[in-house]
Amino acid sequence: MKKKINRRKFLRNVGITTSIVALAAHKSKPTSAKEIFNWKMVTTWPKNFPGLGTGAETFAKTITESSGGRLNVTVFGAGEIVPAFEAMDAVTSGAIEMGHGGPYYWKGKVSATQYLSAIPFGLTPQEQNSWFEKGGGQEIADKIYNKMGCKFFVCGNTGPQMGGWFNKEIKSLKDFKGLKMRIPGLGGEVIKSAGGTVVNLHGGELLTSIQTGAIDALEWVGPYNDLAFGMHKAGKYYYYPGWHEPGGVLDCFINLEKWNSLPKDLQKIVETSAIATTQRITNEMIAGNNQALEILIKEHKVKLKPFPDNVLKELFVLSDKVMKKLISSDPLSKEVYNSIINFRNLSIKRSEVSELKFLEARSKFLI
Amino acid sequence: MKKKINRRKFLRNVGITTSIVALAAHKSKPTSAKEIFNWKMVTTWPKNFPGLGTGAETFAKTITESSGGRLNVTVFGAGEIVPAFEAMDAVTSGAIEMGHGGPYYWKGKVSATQYLSAIPFGLTPQEQNSWFEKGGGQEIADKIYNKMGCKFFVCGNTGPQMGGWFNKEIKSLKDFKGLKMRIPGLGGEVIKSAGGTVVNLHGGELLTSIQTGAIDALEWVGPYNDLAFGMHKAGKYYYYPGWHEPGGVLDCFINLEKWNSLPKDLQKIVETSAIATTQRITNEMIAGNNQALEILIKEHKVKLKPFPDNVLKELFVLSDKVMKKLISSDPLSKEVYNSIINFRNLSIKRSEVSELKFLEARSKFLI
Numbered sequence: 001m002k003k004k005i006n007r008r009k010f011l012r013n014v015g016i017t018t019s020i021v022a023l024a025a026h027k028s029k030p031t032s033a034k035e036i037f038n039w040k041m042v043t044t045w046p047k048n049f050p051g052l053g054t055g056a057e058t059f060a061k062t063i064t065e066s067s068g069g070r071l072n073v074t075v076f077g078a079g080e081i082v083p084a085f086e087a088m089d090a091v092t093s094g095a096i097e098m099g100h101g102g103p104y105y106w107k108g109k110v111s112a113t114q115y116l117s118a119i120p121f122g123l124t125p126q127e128q129n130s131w132f133e134k135g136g137g138q139e140i141a142d143k144i145y146n147k148m149g150c151k152f153f154v155c156g157n158t159g160p161q162m163g164g165w166f167n168k169e170i171k172s173l174k175d176f177k178g179l180k181m182r183i184p185g186l187g188g189e190v191i192k193s194a195g196g197t198v199v200n201l202h203g204g205e206l207l208t209s210i211q212t213g214a215i216d217a218l219e220w221v222g223p224y225n226d227l228a229f230g231m232h233k234a235g236k237y238y239y240y241p242g243w244h245e246p247g248g249v250l251d252c253f254i255n256l257e258k259w260n261s262l263p264k265d266l267q268k269i270v271e272t273s274a275i276a277t278t279q280r281i282t283n284e285m286i287a288g289n290n291q292a293l294e295i296l297i298k299e300h301k302v303k304l305k306p307f308p309d310n311v312l313k314e315l316f317v318l319s320d321k322v323m324k325k326l327i328s329s330d331p332l333s334k335e336v337y338n339s340i341i342n343f344r345n346l347s348i349k350r351s352e353v354s355e356l357k358f359l360e361a362r363s364k365f366l367i
Numbered sequence: 368m369k370k371k372i373n374r375r376k377f378l379r380n381v382g383i384t385t386s387i388v389a390l391a392a393h394k395s396k397p398t399s400a401k402e403i404f405n406w407k408m409v410t411t412w413p414k415n416f417p418g419l420g421t422g423a424e425t426f427a428k429t430i431t432e433s434s435g436g437r438l439n440v441t442v443f444g445a446g447e448i449v450p451a452f453e454a455m456d457a458v459t460s461g462a463i464e465m466g467h468g469g470p471y472y473w474k475g476k477v478s479a480t481q482y483l484s485a486i487p488f489g490l491t492p493q494e495q496n497s498w499f500e501k502g503g504g505q506e507i508a509d510k511i512y513n514k515m516g517c518k519f520f521v522c523g524n525t526g527p528q529m530g531g532w533f534n535k536e537i538k539s540l541k542d543f544k545g546l547k548m549r550i551p552g553l554g555g556e557v558i559k560s561a562g563g564t565v566v567n568l569h570g571g572e573l574l575t576s577i578q579t580g581a582i583d584a585l586e587w588v589g590p591y592n593d594l595a596f597g598m599h600k601a602g603k604y605y606y607y608p609g610w611h612e613p614g615g616v617l618d619c620f621i622n623l624e625k626w627n628s629l630p631k632d633l634q635k636i637v638e639t640s641a642i643a644t645t646q647r648i649t650n651e652m653i654a655g656n657n658q659a660l661e662i663l664i665k666e667h668k669v670k671l672k673p674f675p676d677n678v679l680k681e682l683f684v685l686s687d688k689v690m691k692k693l694i695s696s697d698p699l700s701k702e703v704y705n706s707i708i709n710f711r712n713l714s715i716k717r718s719e720v721s722e723l724k725f726l727e728a729r730s731k732f733l734i
Contacts, residue, residue, distance in 0.1 A: 062639055066433060068632030121729050124722060126493060126649055133647060134654035160721035223717070240720035243728060265435030269636070272429055276642035280500060282493055287501035290713040293720070306724055309731070316732035346657040348733055350590070351726050353607035353660070354527035355491060357673055359723040361610060362488050363715055364676070365683035 037071045037262070042091070044084040044101035046203075047077030050228055051221075051288060052250065055156045055281040056100040059252070062273040071266050073098070091255050092149040098254040100155060104185045110147050112332040118161075118245040119340055120186055120319035124355075125157040125247035125282055127347045135343045140336050145251075151259040153274035156250030156281035159289065161242030162226065163307055164219030165210065165235020170307060173314040182206060182218035186323065187244025190315060193322045203229060210234040219244070223296055224288030232300045239305050243315055250281065404438045404629070409458070411451040411468035413570075414444030417595055418588075418655060419617065422523045422648040423467040426619070429640040438633050440465070458622050459516045465621040467522060471552045479511050479699040485612040486707055487557055487686035491722075492524040492614035492649055494714050502710045507703050512618075518626040520641035523617030523648035526656065528609030529593065530674055531586030532577065532602020537674060540681040549573060549585035553690065554611025557682060560689045570596060577601040586611070590663055591655030599667045606672050610682055617648065 041060055045053035060073035078084035082096070088106050090096040103116035116137075123131060131137040132154050145152035164183065168175065177195035181188075188198040199215055209215045211234040218235065219242070220226050232238070252274050262270070296302040307315070327333040408427055412420035427440035445451035449463070455473050457463040470483035483504075490498060498504040499521050512519035531550065535542065544562035548555075555565040566582055576582045578601040585602070586609065587593050599605070619641050629637070663669040674682070694700040 062635070065635040066632060066639055068630070121732075124725070127653055129646060130650040130653035133650040160725050162720065222721070241725040241728065242721070243725065246725050246729075263435070265433060268429070268432040269639075272433055272636075272639055272643045275646050276639045279496060279642050279646045283497040283500040286494055286497035286714070286717070289717050289721070290710075293717050294713060297716070304720060306720075309728075312728040313732045316728070343657075344729075345733070346661060347653070348730055349664070350653070350656050350660050352730050353529065353671060353673075354589070354609070354656070355722060356726040356730060358491070358527050358608040358610065358613050359718050359726070361608065361676075361679040361683070362613075362711075363719050363723060365488075365680045366712070366715055 034070050034263070036069070037097075037266070039071060039073045039097040039258070040081070041073050041075045041098045041100055042080075042082050042087040042096050043075060043099065044078055044087055044105055047075075047080065049077075050225055051158065051281055051284050052156065053077060054284065055250065055277055058280055059100065059155055059273055059277040062276060063270055066269045066273060067266055071262070071269065075100075088148060088150075088253065091253055094149075094255050094257060096255075097258045098252065100250065100252055103249060103251045106148065110144055110332070111330050112144050112336050114186055115327075115333055115336040115340065116141055116144065116249055116251070117185060118248050119323065119337065119344075120190055120244045121316050121344075122246055122340055123344055123347065124351070125159055127343065127351075128157065128247045128249060129154065129278060131340060131343045136339055140339060144332060144336065145253055146256065148253070149256050150253040151256055153252040153254075153271065154249055155252035155274045155277050157278060157285075158221055158225075158245070158248035158250070159282055159285040160222070160247060161219065161245040162222050163239035163242050163244075164217055165226070165231050166217040166237045166239055167210065167213075167235065168216060169237060169305070170239065170311055172308075173311055173318070175311075179217055180215045182209070182215055183244065185245070186319075186326075187219070189326060190244065190319050190322050193318055194315075207231060207234055221248070222285070222289050223292035224285060227292040227296055232296055232302050236303065237305045238296070238302050239307055241307070243307070243312060243319075250278075401437055402630070403436070404464075404633070406438060406440045406464040406625070407448070408440050408442045408465045408467055409447075409449050409454040409463050410442060410466065411445055411454055411472055414442075414447065416444075417592055418525070418648055418651050419523065420444060421651065422617065422644055425647055426467065426522055426640055426644040429643060430637055433636045433640060434633055438629070438636065442467075455515060455517075455620065458620055461516075461622050461624060463622075464625045465619065467617065467619055470616055470618045473515065477511055477514050477699070478697050479703050481553055482694075482700055482703040482707065483508055483511065483616055483618070484552055485615050486690065486704065486711075487553055487611045488683050488711075489613055489707055490711055490714065491718070492526055494710065494718075495524065495614045495616060496521065496645060498707060498710045503706055507706060511699060511703065512620055513623065515620070516623050517620040518623055520619040520621075520638065521616055522619035522641045522644050524645060524652075525588055525612070525615035525617070526649055526652040527589070527614060528586065528612040529589050530606035530609050530611075531584055532593070532598050533584040533604045533606055534577065534580075534602065535583060536604060536672070537606065537678055539675075540678055540685070542678075546584055547582045549576070549582055550611065552612070553686075553693075554586070556693060557611065557686050557689050560685055561682075574598060574601055588615070589652070589656050590659035591652060594659040594663055599663055599669050603670065604672045605663070605669050606674055608674070610674070610679060610686075617645075 043056045056075050060075045063073050082090045087099040091099045104114040107114040141152040179196040181196050182199050182201045183191050192198050327337045410423045423442050427442045430440050449457045454466040458466045471481040474481040508519040546563040548563050549566050549568045559565050573585050694704045
């Protein structure tokens with residue numbers, strides 16, 4: 001995987017005596033030969049999937065260019081060398097150096113990962129980033145990923161998701177009873193608890209499933225990704241907000257041994273590139289959602305519907321109950337969940353006097 | 368400013384013949400000697416000022432560590448080598464390589480800079496970042512900063528600011544008539560137009576000014592910075608939201624010649640570090656504001672007040688009028704303003720179905 005281009009070796013090849021070489025190697029430390037690392041990054045996304053796959057490419061390119069080619073990262077889409085959900089195994093084993101995906105994909109390995117993705121009624125993307133850096137999140141996430149032999153970095157956020165596409169109106173929590181819905185993660189647990197049947201389907205199967213009536217509802221991501229998949233051709237109502245995923249965290253996981261083998265400057269480049277990529281994915285999501293939403297409304301005449309207040313209230317109460325039950329048997333899940341909820345509760349007042357009130361005024365008074 | 372540690376020169380010193388040296392220089396390209404750059408960064412902030420000064424330090428440290436010491440950046444607080452508002456002159460002249468501040472500080476040089484800081488009822492921090500990367504903002508900003516001989520990067524955002532500290536209640540737009548208020552930038556232009564007297568004071572003079580009644584109101588930043596300055600000891604009401612600065616952009620400006628002299632990998636490191644720093648400053652602001660707001664409310668019993676809807680509506684209409692008048696005489700100001708407003712208008716619908724509705728539900732239903 002890595003190739004050592006060593007100054008000493010090179011100079012030996014051109015026939016310079018050992019003593020001079022030793023001196024050179026000593027004296028020229030700031031400019032000494034550096035090891036070259038050629039790394040593979042496997043992802044859970046199809047190659048160049050909007051926002052997520054393109055985010056992985058941005059991440060790899062940033063590392064490669066910032067390191068002047070000392071750490072070359074090549075991205076492989078889902079299925080190119082390993083199937084999407086075997087990305088973590090490949091990295092844990094050390095066969096592949098790093099990966100890019102979403103924490104909840106690994107809940108079968110370490111249950112606590114799913115709380116790192118998004119918690120129903122939890123944190124916005126910016127609060128989530130702040131929690132990772134300033135609220136103890138990085139330390140907890142590393143503890144969780146170390147169990148899979150990996151170093152963790154946040155590496156992207158989908159932004160607040162939509163509530164999903166529904167073929168019937170949702171007027172009360174009872175309307176979820178018997179509803180067949182594609183909704184993965186913790187949101188799915190809440191819907192199950194409300195009496196729904198939760199179905200897990202891959203992106204490619206979604207449109208046909210709702211068109212044929214095999215499912216009644218689905219949530220995917222948001223306008224940008226949903227438009228690309230043609231969801232508007234089937235779902236009758238497009239509900240909001242995405243109470244279940246106010247900000248979907250993407251993860252970068254690096255084999256611990258490989259991570260530890262990197263010199264400090266390259267480690268810093270990887271860390272910094274992950275933070276920058278997180279912001280750049282959010283940038284793409286905002287711009288992409290802006291335009292896609294306009295197309296969905298104006299061209300495709302999509303019917304946008306807010307969940308009624310009584311439904312959101314019941315979902316809030318139910319989410320709290322379901323989450324508390326889920327974490328009760330696993331101390332690590334409890335630790336991450338409680339830490340995020342504490343940060344959220346402290347964030348609520350601040351968001352009320354800043355984003356919330358500002359966005360409300362901006363929407364209300366636009367001429 | 369920069370010191371060349373050159374392999375060729377070094378080898379000459381240890382007495383190796385030119386022909387071997389030439390060969391070495393050619394063949395060993397991936398590991399060749401690299402120039403060391405020692406750069407100074409002047410800032411408009413006091414050294415380690417919370418969020419902003421500390422952000423500048425984070426930025427410098429990230430560049431230095433990512434480059435393995437090939438680009439060493441040393442930060443100087445306001446007044447350490449040049450006064451705060453002479454930072455741009457020092458960088459334009461090339462005496463100093465780079466600076467960190469806020470775009471509207473340079474409106475005396477290029478009037479259009481002020482629209483890059485924040486526009487009343489404009490963009491949230493995340494929308495602002497998205498506009499810079501995906502909405503044409505970077506290109507416009509470079510055009511503006513090139514006029515000052517600089518390359519531009521966003522390098523931080525204060526987050527949504529507060530409306531300010533007031534010694535009297537604001538019940539209608541008429542209450543701004545005759546009000547002496549410290550409010551810089553475009554928000555100040557709007558208050559002036561509402562009949563207020565706008566005073567420009569430095570951070571250190573603010574508290575005394577409002578305590579002695581020399582001014583009636585002031586806006587500074589938000590809970591984190593306001594608490595640090597003790598504003599709660601004087602202002603009677605703490606109003607929200609910060610309609611005038613929904614996200615205050617911080618800038619990094621680099622002397623164009625110095626920027627062009629950097630090798631591509633170091634340029635990439637600077638660019639990436641600026642994006643990462645933008646997110647990290649927002650992270651610190653969110654966590655800091657969360658805690659400071661709780662202290663202000665619980666310990667200092669600060670009275671938080673929303674501007675009434677009629678006031679926000681009138682400020683919205685007035686802002687639009689004042690901005691349109693301001694930009695009418697300057698094509699560059701017009702270009703940046705219109706570009707941001709177009710992005711905002713497209714953002715409004717998306718924010719309604721995502722952040723706004725989500726934050727509303729989260730606030731309403733917390734048990």
